[in-house]
Amino acid sequence: MAAVVGSTDVLRRPVGLVLGTLVVAACYFAAGRLGLMRQLVVDGAVVTPIWPPTGVALACLLLFGMRSWPGIALGALAVVMSITTIQPAVIGTLVGNTAAPVCAYYLLRRVGFRLDLARLRDGFALVFLGALTAMLVSATAGAGLLVLTGKLAGSRFWLVWSTWWAGDAMGVLIVTPFLLVLFRTHWPPSTARWKEAVGLTLIACGLVPFVTRSSVSLLFLVYPLLIWVALRFQLVGSMLCALFASVMATMAATDQVGPFAHLTGVQVMIKLQAFNGAMALTALLLSAVIIEQLHTRRSVEQACQELVEVLEHLTAGESQSRSPVDPPQSHSG
Numbered sequence: 001m002a003a004v005v006g007s008t009d010v011l012r013r014p015v016g017l018v019l020g021t022l023v024v025a026a027c028y029f030a031a032g033r034l035g036l037m038r039q040l041v042v043d044g045a046v047v048t049p050i051w052p053p054t055g056v057a058l059a060c061l062l063l064f065g066m067r068s069w070p071g072i073a074l075g076a077l078a079v080v081m082s083i084t085t086i087q088p089a090v091i092g093t094l095v096g097n098t099a100a101p102v103c104a105y106y107l108l109r110r111v112g113f114r115l116d117l118a119r120l121r122d123g124f125a126l127v128f129l130g131a132l133t134a135m136l137v138s139a140t141a142g143a144g145l146l147v148l149t150g151k152l153a154g155s156r157f158w159l160v161w162s163t164w165w166a167g168d169a170m171g172v173l174i175v176t177p178f179l180l181v182l183f184r185t186h187w188p189p190s191t192a193r194w195k196e197a198v199g200l201t202l203i204a205c206g207l208v209p210f211v212t213r214s215s216v217s218l219l220f221l222v223y224p225l226l227i228w229v230a231l232r233f234q235l236v237g238s239m240l241c242a243l244f245a246s247v248m249a250t251m252a253a254t255d256q257v258g259p260f261a262h263l264t265g266v267q268v269m270i271k272l273q274a275f276n277g278a279m280a281l282t283a284l285l286l287s288a289v290i291i292e293q294l295h296t297r298r299s300v301e302q303a304c305q306e307l308v309e310v311l312e313h314l315t316a317g318e319s320q321s322r323s324p325v326d327p328p329q330s331h332s333g
Contacts, residue, residue, distance in 0.1 A: 021071040024060050028075025029082075031056045031175070035167075036083065038254040040265055047163040049250050049272050053079065054138070054168045055175025057101035058130060062108065062115060062176075063183055073098045088149055096141025100168065104134030115180050117235055118295060123288035127281060131172040139165035159266075166273045173280035174246050178239045185236060193232065200229055204241055212248045213258040219249070219275055223282060230286045234294075238283035246276045 031052035040047050053075065060068040076097045080090050107129040114122050143161040146152035152160060207225060211218040222245050230238035253260045253272040260268050 017067065020064065020067065021074060024064075024068050024071025025075035025078060027056050027060070028053045028072055029078045032075065032079035033082070035171075036079075038250050040254055040269055047160070047269070048167050049170065049253060049269065050174065050246065050276065051167040051171040052175045053097070054101060054135065054171035055173075055179065056171075057097075058104050058172055059176045059179035059183075061101055061105040062113075062180065066102075066105070069098060069102055072101060088145070092145035093138075093142045096138040096145075099141070100134050100136075100138035103137050104130040104172065107134055116184060116291075117177060117180065117284070117288055118291045120285065120288045120292055123285045126176065127173065127284065130176065131169040135165055135168040135172065138168050163269055166269070170246075170273060170276050170280070173284070174239075174243055174276065177235065177280075177284055178243050181235050181239055196232060197237070200225070200232070200237070200241075204229075204244060208245050208248050211258075212245070212252040215258060215261065217259045219259055222279065226279060226283055227286065230283060230290060234291050235284075235287040238287045242279050242283040245279055249275055 035048045035050060035052045038049065040049055057068075057072045057075075060072065073094065076094050080086075080094060084090060108125055111121075111125050111129065113125050113130075117123060117126070139161050142164055143152065143157055146160065147154055147157050204225060208222060211221050226238060226241050226245070229241045249272060252258045253268050256263070256268060260271060263271065
């Protein structure tokens with residue numbers, strides 16, 4: 001019987017690994033197809049302003065560990081095969097798209113990154129190590145191999161490289177925190193402030209589409225809403241708001257309407273990435289500061305409560321240790 005149970009466990013492990021790999025690959029492929037739905041033409045080069053698969057890949061690595069990398073590689077291969085054929089430059093792109101989130105994962109582990117993003121240092125680590133630094137790998141590998149294989153002129157290397165790097169970095173900044181929060185949120189969520197949540201949702205659904213498609217440059221109006229959501233609902237609300245605003249802004253930019261009308265491709269890309277980057281940074285870092293302060297406040301309150309209990313025990317102990325002193329008796333001769 002023990003041998004049968006042992007063999008069943010051995011069989012379950014490869015099956016679970018295969019299923020996990022297929023799920024990660026499917027999520028990566030779905031994110032890739034979503035990213036390809038909105039493209040920009042910058043100086044003749046077709047680019048994606050946000051590449052969600054990088055955020056999906058890093059989130060999978062952070063949540064499930066290095067056993068996720070085969071699924072990332074398989075998903076990247078499926079995305080590439082859906083738009084082109086296998087070529088030497090494509091193989092290099094696959095390696096770069098797989099290596100970049102792996103590098104981000106190891107860099108974040110090196111600095112003690114926590115998945116709850118409850119510290120300001122975690123927000124800074126995700127921004128500067130996970131997004132801005134690690135995504136240099138995929139951009140350099142992809143654009144460099146295109147130049148080496150003659151698919152891209154050397155004069156256009158830096159343009160393609162910068163847009164590639166910015167798209168991958170935005171995917172990490174916007175998608176990874178959202179998935180980490182979504183995975184760690186207790187369901188069903190608390191409905192203590194559901195009226196306020198519904199009200200903010202209605203405001204966001206009305207305000208964000210308007211400012212992203214208005215001919216008057218009103219994108220700055222998103223930030224008061226984002227700050228309000230971060231103050232009341234911390235990372236869950238702020239990342240949902242940031243993701244929604246980023247999607248609406250990307251749609252407006254690719255349609256070249258509203259604040260993105262009458263701009264060149266380079267100008268549209270710069271304006272969009274500046275907006276998305278500033279919004280993601282605001283949501284991520286402000287929420288981290290608020291959560292850190294809340295944790296500090298709770299720690300202080302808990303310490304005060306423990307001190308009160310200790311003082312009560314000491315006072316009770318002193319009162320019990322005091323015994324009444326008998327009055328001296330006089331002896332008459």
